[in-house]
Amino acid sequence: MKDVSVFIQNLYQLFNDRKIEEIVAHMDEDVKWANAMDGNFVYGPEAVREYWTKQFEVISSKVKPLTIEVENGVVKVHVHQVVHDVNGALLADQVRDHYFRLKNDKIIEFGIRENEIDDAGWTF
Template sequence: MVFSAPCADRTPDVLALYALYDAFNARAVEQILARLAPDVVWTDWLGGGQLHGHAALADHWHGQFLALDPQAAVRGIAIEDDGRLTVSVHLVVRARDGTILGDGAVTHRYRMGDGKVFSMVAVGG
């Protein structure tokens, strides 16, 4: 898999992912949810397991953003042979007092269509 930053293939799904990470970094939960299918399945890296649907993710992010200050920088996006998109991310997580709790690379794999996320699996980090 080859990552490019920014991704040279500017499909609606790739553009939606860039917008998704921008909304995440801005703490714009409603903008994030607008990019997700209503029945989205999402890896819960804080609690383990998976989250299902907009309500669960809205609760998750509102709580997360009260407790932590994560910043995710896209380093590259690869379009897999099966159509999934794999995103290389530099993630820095700070406590509310600014203490760095984590700083490193993570990988997110998305299943998408028509600019909407159907699922996200965290495969590294």
């Protein structure tokens, strides 16, 4: 992949625009994706699609990448995330770290780590 930063920024814009199909097209068929609502993972693009469809029925979130770093094959994205419920009440306004692993220009893993958790608490 020529420019990981541009790829990642585009993914977040697609997410904020709720263009699920365009994001899913960038996922490996065996993608492992963090399910922040349930605290586990979903596997495969169809499961991610279902997860987001369910998520967007109960919350509205906007996520803005602040910094993007690549180290040892992991893309770390420091993000500002604002989440509202369906009635517009603020649920969260926080900074978190998102992690991606890419292979052959496809997302193979995505994970989340809150900044308060040290690196030892993070696992893919």
